[in-house]
Amino acid sequence: MNNFESLGLSKKLLQAVESEGYTTPTPVQEQAIPPLLAGRDVLGVAQTGTGKTAAFALPVLQVMSRSVPQGKRYIRALILSPTRELAAQIGERFAAYSENLNLNHKVIFGGVNQNPQVRALQKGLDILVATPGRLLDLIGQRHIDLSRVEFFVLDEADRMLDMGFIRDINKVLKLLPKKRQNLLFSATMPGSIADLAGSFLNDAVMIDVSPKEVTVDRIEQKIMFIRKADKRRLLVQIIKSQKVKCGIVFTRTKHGANRLVKQLDQSGISAAAIHGNKSQGARTKALAGFKAGRIPILVATDIASRGIDVEGITHVFNYDLPNEPESYVHRIGRTARAGRSGIAYGFCDNSESGYLVGIQQLIGAEIPVDDTHEFHFEGAIPKPGQKPGKIKENKSQKKKSSENKNPRSRSDNKPNQYKRRSNNNSRDGDDRRPRGGNNRTSQGGNRSNRQNNRR
Numbered sequence: 001m002n003n004f005e006s007l008g009l010s011k012k013l014l015q016a017v018e019s020e021g022y023t024t025p026t027p028v029q030e031q032a033i034p035p036l037l038a039g040r041d042v043l044g045v046a047q048t049g050t051g052k053t054a055a056f057a058l059p060v061l062q063v064m065s066r067s068v069p070q071g072k073r074y075i076r077a078l079i080l081s082p083t084r085e086l087a088a089q090i091g092e093r094f095a096a097y098s099e100n101l102n103l104n105h106k107v108i109f110g111g112v113n114q115n116p117q118v119r120a121l122q123k124g125l126d127i128l129v130a131t132p133g134r135l136l137d138l139i140g141q142r143h144i145d146l147s148r149v150e151f152f153v154l155d156e157a158d159r160m161l162d163m164g165f166i167r168d169i170n171k172v173l174k175l176l177p178k179k180r181q182n183l184l185f186s187a188t189m190p191g192s193i194a195d196l197a198g199s200f201l202n203d204a205v206m207i208d209v210s211p212k213e214v215t216v217d218r219i220e221q222k223i224m225f226i227r228k229a230d231k232r233r234l235l236v237q238i239i240k241s242q243k244v245k246c247g248i249v250f251t252r253t254k255h256g257a258n259r260l261v262k263q264l265d266q267s268g269i270s271a272a273a274i275h276g277n278k279s280q281g282a283r284t285k286a287l288a289g290f291k292a293g294r295i296p297i298l299v300a301t302d303i304a305s306r307g308i309d310v311e312g313i314t315h316v317f318n319y320d321l322p323n324e325p326e327s328y329v330h331r332i333g334r335t336a337r338a339g340r341s342g343i344a345y346g347f348c349d350n351s352e353s354g355y356l357v358g359i360q361q362l363i364g365a366e367i368p369v370d371d372t373h374e375f376h377f378e379g380a381i382p383k384p385g386q387k388p389g390k391i392k393e394n395k396s397q398k399k400k401s402s403e404n405k406n407p408r409s410r411s412d413n414k415p416n417q418y419k420r421r422s423n424n425n426s427r428d429g430d431d432r433r434p435r436g437g438n439n440r441t442s443q444g445g446n447r448s449n450r451q452n453n454r455r
Contacts, residue, residue: 007033012100026051031207041204047187049333053093056183060151065101073124077151082159084109091129110134118143132168146175157186188326220343223367225380228349234375236267247315249299250331257299271297318346321355325362350380358388
């Protein structure tokens with residue numbers, strides 16, 4: 001198979017695909033569309049950027065368009081997404097593909113006023129794209145009925161579990177009719193995802209386009225060993241010398257992202273941050289400015305590594321190396337889209353060398369080292385036989401780091417304060433609920449989260 005027509009798509013969908021500029025199906029589309037059209041459940045291992053949204057959206061639209069119910073529409077397809085950005089982009093794809101079809105869809109998520117979403121639901125719709133928090137809130141308010149859902153798509157399942165959504169997913173599954181077609185996509189396949197898939201998929205067709213198999217040949221990768229205190233200066237140097245007009249910088253924490261945006265601004269570089277603590281309005285504005293070219297640099301946490309699909313990104317900076325090796329593949333995959341080339345820089349300080357070991361084990365290759373920059377630090381190079389994981393600094397290293405940061409005040413406690421603050425921001429949630437618990441704090445957190453979502 002080497003064209004969309006051979007996959008069995010209808011003429012109206014082929015017209016939509018052609019208008020979007022698609023010519024040849026990606027591997028995940030080639031493998032997923034035929035069994036979905038045949039009514040099979042599908043379990044797919046594929047990351048964002050492989051064309052998986054079209055892989056499930058096109059067959060869902062085709063099957064649903066065969067019979068449009070008379071009278072008020074009801075939800076026949078539910079697509080569950082972990083983040084607002086990813087939900088919005090899935091909605092954009094459904095809008096493009098269904099241009100010639102008589103089908104309605106709506107995207108709902110938390111962080112915005114629920115009233116427009118409720119009004120759309122009251123009018124009736126065929127396809128609902130949602131994040132778990134807002135979905136369950138509106139179900140609780142009796143604005144959503146899932147009893148007649150024919151298609152259930154769980155997208156980015158591993159990210160769902162990372163963000164603590166397993167209980168919410170199970171609640172949603174209990175509300176769905178037993179007779180339905182299911183599809184689960186995940187970028188990785190740990191045991192927890194296999195267990196989840198086994199709980200609701202029926203005789204599923206397995207499709208594997210995992211990160212190891214996704215080509216990164218068009219992405220030039222470089223690792224740069226550096227002291228943590230020098231990362232900002234190196235980043236500014238590269239952005240200015242290479243005149244970067246469309247780049248993403250990944251940090252590990254939300255606080256770190258906010259701080260870096262301020263530092264870049266002080267250096268004359270326009271940037272915006274996007275993460276779970278930002279309001280939906282701020283996130284939408286930042287992403288729109290980035291897409292339009294008004295903001296050349298987007299500073300993001302891993303919430304965006306799977307939720308942002310912007311063409312023309314030339315540079316990706318791993319300002320902080322990710323502690324999960326798979327995240328590295330997702331991050332660098334933001335560049336080299338649609339056949340273009342791109343470059344991915346990784347800044348590795350002496351506490352992150354274990355992360356680098358894990359990343360290189362995952363991708364099965366050593367990332368080329370750039371030691372020509374003025375901040376090169378050999379102390380950050382992994383030791384022979386070093387195991388994957390974070391390297392803890394000993395007391396002498398912490399003292400030396402403190403002296404480097406503030407030579408006038410060698411005995412202050414700022415490094416420890418920064419460490420505590422980073423830990424408080426280490427989980428980047430989006431429309432998420434607390435992981436649970438029987439204490440009052442957990443219950444109060446759930447109530448507060450629901451109130452925030454309603455606002």
